[in-house]
Amino acid sequence: MAEIPEKPTLDGIEPLWIESWEAEGVYRFDRTAGREQVYAIDTPPPTVSGSLHMGHVFSYTHTDTIARYQRMRGKSVFYPMGWDDNGLPTERRVQNFFGVRCDPSVPYQPGFQPPFRGDPPKDHQAVSISRPNFIELCEELTHQDEKIFEDLFRRLGLSVDWTYLYATIDERSRRVSQRAFLRNLARGEAYTQEAPTLWDVDFKTAVAQAELEDRERPGAYHQVKFARTDGDGDVIIDTTRPVLIAACVALVAHPDDERYQPLFGSTVRTPLYGVEVPILAHPLAQIDKGTGIAMICTFGDVTDVTWWRELNLPTRAIIGRDGRIVATPPSGLDSPDGVAAFEQIAGLYVNQAQNKVVEALRESGAMIGEPRPITHPVKFFEKGDRPLEIVTSRQWYIRNGGRGAELRRDLLARGESLTWHPDHMRHRYANWVEGLNGDWLISRQRYFGVPIPVWYPVDAHGETDYDRPIVPDESMLPIDPSTDVPPGYSTDQRDQPNGFTGDPDVMDTWATSSLSPQIAAQWEDDADLFARVFPMDLRPQAHDIIRTWLFSTVVRSHFEHDSLPWTNAALSGWILDPDRKKMSKSKGNVVTPLDLFDKFGSDAVRYWAASARPGVDTAFSEEQMKVGRKLATKLLNASKFVLGFGEPPADATPTSPVDLAMLARIADTVDEATRAFDEYDYARALERTEATFWWFCDDHLELVKGRAYNVHGTEGAVSAQVALRSALSALQRLLAPFIPFATESVWRWWQNGSVHRASWPTRAELGNTGDVAILDPIGEVLAQIRRSKTEAKTSQKTPVALASVRASAAHVAAVESARVELTDAGSVENWAFTIDDAQSTPVVEVTLSTDGTPD
């Protein structure tokens, strides 16, 4: 217990309590607790290569209020933290910081020292290093950032148990990720396939459906003539990508389109290249689009892939993985003129080639009119800078229902049985699962990440046999097939005939983070811990990654554990600029969380965050933070005031009707806050608590302070003191999840231990005998007395010569029961009461003792 300071302050309290909490282990998970006693949270691991912004502060605060509530309810809270240092952003940073490049073909060098630690000169040639070395450097670099993140989260007051920290590239994460993958593979849930895939030409990697986004780009329709091979005129198509004419394998129109029905089965020649292609019918062709007939290219968009597959068309790929037109013409493009035309664009980037093609079309007379500019949505990798192309490549997939009705149904059912906060977020899940059009592509042609843990046999001719991957034993994990050698082979057989070759790819970052519950719970590494925390209770996350993180986590858990990974999902909203636009990092205007902690205090920032309803986009508001700071300050002062009345005898109980009614009102608030928290509505719990707290300070304390000062005798004073202390104790605990620093300060003035380990208040501890109904008429009378003084523009201390109350019998009784308190608070000298049951609220006629006396 601490002294009550003469002048309580919020300044500088954060470091003090952060240190105490750590030293006392206030937030340590008690791993002896059984599953029913545990509340487990699947904390989102923030990307360490970015910076923490208000969005993090916002949503992590929401989760923390829930965690603190559950802890006070007696749960052992499993609240780990993770760092997401796996993926493209980290890869880029490690390259730029150390002046290195990951190259899986390079052997591992123990004790490797990078050429630079920060700011390599511009002309520096990146040094190629092995993937294990690259991962080591990543861990070194991200460690610094992680420290900053950790400090910030501690400063925010997150009640995380930091002993359960993980990083998505650390050894355990790699082991879990690879083990889960191998089990998916063994059960047939993961498979490899060579197929057209969406491809980012800058990152030179395949990307998954979930990582796509549309961006509006300028384009133009070009009307192009294809000559009919029967010589009977031309077929005219509209295309935004004439560059792909060389990749054209057919024209297609709708089967019901009468204009083209006579042409189905006939052929045309592509302009410039003279390749003969058929005219086919397919229901995906749209009659009212362009000229109603489209060219099918391999591949311009995903519809082309569908047509190509369903119409059994040949492949004429012309765009390479580097985004350039390939050097040699595709099969079927073999006429001398055609080859000559193709050579004009070979090796060019796609947009340069497009200009060349348009020029050539114009010269040849195959183009009708001029291009008509339009703006249209184009598919991009969400982290990419250039439109995606479609190339054919071998990739790994995990089934996700995109190609199987039964699995899709099962996964939809999982989404149904999950409890969503707010509930309507479930639609986004269902919407996404229903719209899937392929399995989950998990392999990435990157160098940094969790390696796909397989090798392939190489036959006597040096050909790789992809259909019979060699898998490691789980006891070997994690492995890196680029440096580790499969069982039964020796190092010198790598990439040799009759030897083996390692899979060069890494897994998508979501393939690892989809296992965050298993990673945090130390799946298979610590079966006892896992049994105590899995399936977890809560997944908190942002709503924009339902389709990625949330969904993929459900998929992995469904396969591995035949269960949901958690029972509740809480989706937080966005932070908006004060002008209601989504707050973006790029704007650069953003205040950093640290500045705000310094300016308003962590509690005040938390208050702002906790005021936002679950799942609702919320404007950034320093005004709200000021209000939060006022609340924390008020708590200090009110606590000091109440405790200053002294400690009543241990066996004393409240007796005054006003005291009992006040306690009953606090009990009602406890019920409301408890119910709200059980429904994950932390904002409602705060709002109800706050309203009661301000009423307690502004009305109740004013009413009873005279009696508490012992001006009316010991019995009344003791009753007031006991009641005030009960109420204060409950209010401090009700506010603890929101303003943990201020509540901890005031709690320790008079209690042992941390408020954050104290038990959540209950109705029972507050007694259950008070009549809340008397509070309204009492408050009304006090308000009217105050109003009359305000209207008379005089001090609230001005004595009231006569307060004449007209009210119903019940209200008169209520007011009389508080006559002592009202006399004190209103400085009333005389009372008169008139019973009038027609009066729905009391009316007070106030005669101020200064009435008639000139100033």
Add this chain to the structure above:
RNA sequence: GGGCGCAUAGCUCAGUUGGCUAGAGCGCUUCCCUUACAAGGAAGAUGUCGGGGGUUCGAGUCCCUCUGCGCCCACCA
């Protein structure tokens, strides 16, 4: 085109199975240095609850419809 959400005081929002004489905070106005708090406190003004229709004794709340805004998905020759 499909789905979801939002629309209540100048601003940000609450209003939980229909009972409201519609609330809070901020901002604004007035007053008070009252010994917990002047980085306080007391009090005041402000609304055709987006429009229209319906159900009901009663609708901000339920149903239909329209309008505007936002998000997700699909389409994107």
